[in-house]
Amino acid sequence: MSDTLNTPAVLSDAQIEQFIDQGFVRIDNAFPKRLATQARARIWQDIDADPKDPATWTEPVVRLWVYWQKPFREAANTPTLHGAFDQLVGKGRWLPREALGTFVVRFPSPNDPGDTGWHVDASFPPPEFQDEPELATDFDQWRVNVRSRGRALLMLFLFSDVGELDAPTRIRAGSHLDVARLLEPHGEEGLAGDMDLTVSDGRPEVLATGPAGTVYLCHPFLVHGAQPHRGTVPRFLAQPELQPAEPFSLDRPDGDYSPVEIAIRKGLNR
Template sequence: MPSSNPIGLTSGQVQSFIDDGFVRIDNAFSTDLARQCRDELWAEIGLSPSEPETWVRPVIRVASKSSRPFVDVANTPQLVKAYDQLVGEGRWRAPMGLGTFPIRFPSPDAPGDDGWHVDMSFGDSPDFMEWRANVKSSGRALLMLFLFSDVGPNDAPTRIRKGSHAVIARELLPHGERGATLRQLSADGYASTEGCEEELATGAAGTVFLCHPFVVHAAQPHRGKEPRFMAQPPLLPRGEFDPALPPSPVQIAIRRACGLTFPEVGTPG
């Protein structure tokens, strides 16, 4: 469900996040900031918007950017309010930049990175397939999609499986604190979420999708005409979820999916 309300999300939009696993915020940052960020990214990859003959690769990745425009984009009043509403006041770290940036170009070639997946939250293995996520979502408060260019259905929008966060929560529950590896979660190609309705992360430059950390999502080939500029950073938590505090919508979605009860505020659980 989209939002463009500068004072934050409505109760209906928060409920949509709990039920569907994401909420879309239109005009989360200005078109001028989007242009400044695109200009920096063009310079970073050494290509030009006026030379399409040089766009020979389907995707180029930029790891991170921490210059002022990117910090400003990630901390607009609309987004700060939404972070508070979905994660809880004082429970998240203000982004000091953004990343990663999968910049996708029109191409007949397969991008090679368009499989369904859940972003992992913690780990130190050089084998990324051994990185983990647990049912508490340790290390990640949100998955976020920042659109720096206009993204239509043909412009390689991220595919999102609505409600898949609930399926993944139930699958993570038996793994406890240690969690499951990406290899374990992806062993069957996320077949358990195949029945979920698919949503495309489309919108004008300045649109942001705030997603539950467990949402199953995927890239796709670019069939449009103009490159797609997007960042897909996490919102980092300040610490582990505190059971003494009221559960946030991120936690509520997990607990409902797992059939867990909600402890009273101030009691352990």
Template sequence: MVTNTDADRFVAEGFLKLEEAFPRETGDRIREALWQQVGLSPDRPGDWTQPVVWAAPDPMGRGPFGEAVRGPALAEALDLLAGKGGWEPRGTIGNTPIRFPHPSDAGDTGWHIDQNDPGPGGAWGTVTARSRTLLVLMLFSEVGPDDAPTRIRVGSHLDTARVLEPHGERGLDFFAAAPLIDEASAHRPVALATGLPGDAYVCHPYLVHAAQPHHGTRPRFMSQMPFMLTEPLVPGAATPLARAAGLGLAG
């Protein structure tokens, strides 16, 4: 159960970890299906020749792929943070990078916030203070400190608010925004998105985060997905999501 204390922590830190957001067994089933999809095996590490392999979830959300995003614990958290009726349900999980132990950097480990405005025709490519999304990370394997957990700059959403606000609804190009947001949030402490299959992280759309190389022994399975908001984010409005954005501007 999420509480008002959790909401206050989200406002201050920019993310909230949900343990057992969906059943561990569901995460295990997703992991097994993804192994089959990419044609690799946990028993053949010699075949893990790339640092990251992107898998595509079942677009219809059949079986565990839909079960993971429709659980009551996640819905309760989204209701608390974005307001009841403030977000749109998903049918399946999102982009799914599988990271493997590997000496090479995949070249995708820069600090950034995710694209948060689909724009005309669903082109994406933009980050804006009037975000249409919030970000959820879901874990489908055990993720320890060495297993390429997503890096999170705690409180960085407050810095991002000040970077984006002058650009209004038009926002900034995703790639142009990244170095500005990186510099503005470089002083923040770093947390790691570790946990067990079934855990999830609900992240403010302004939260600065980054991938990292895998230094462990077990491949990391996770999915990163936007949940669409029913209305663009208005900094300073009543929900914790909006209050967090307003706090950044006030600071």
């Protein structure tokens, strides 16, 4: 669990209100750039391409899984991030990351990457795979419910500088409120990750840009999407979840709601 004594207050009241209203907050210098440099060097070892030769960048996107080495662990567990987790999720209510993944590396390419649709990241397997989640390999059928079972935050870790042409993640600001209302009638079972997200149509679009070391902390219901890379330098992004240490509650007798819970309740007009 989090260190409840030594984590600093990282986010201002205005940033917490932004998280509740818009569904995300950007933290600059969330981890040192030197860790981003070290991490990219390690990731390149697993990519069938030469970092110095664009002619070898033949795929528009490469996905890589868990990295547990020191630069990744340190990037995920800075005092800045721990402090922000405490403020958004609640002290003692989240679990530290022991590794980072999924990594998505996007390359400049005229080809369609095939994964640019709007979506919400699902967090638990369908009922028939409750006891064997490793067998639920069709991730379109993974679920999301109104209490965000299994996910406290969606996080976007920028491991390279990301400008507007470098395939920044697209964010529909405020869409988490729409998704909360969409999920409520479906109770604990929730909906599959391929749910109809037209409820968020018309929300303003924000691009997750920034220098390496930037982290976007997002509400788990935030609607987001990829886009093609129109720049010149590969983009390195990790998008892990922050796992809860205990289930979210939308009816706390003491009223001690976290900003994540407050945002859900706001979406439900509570």
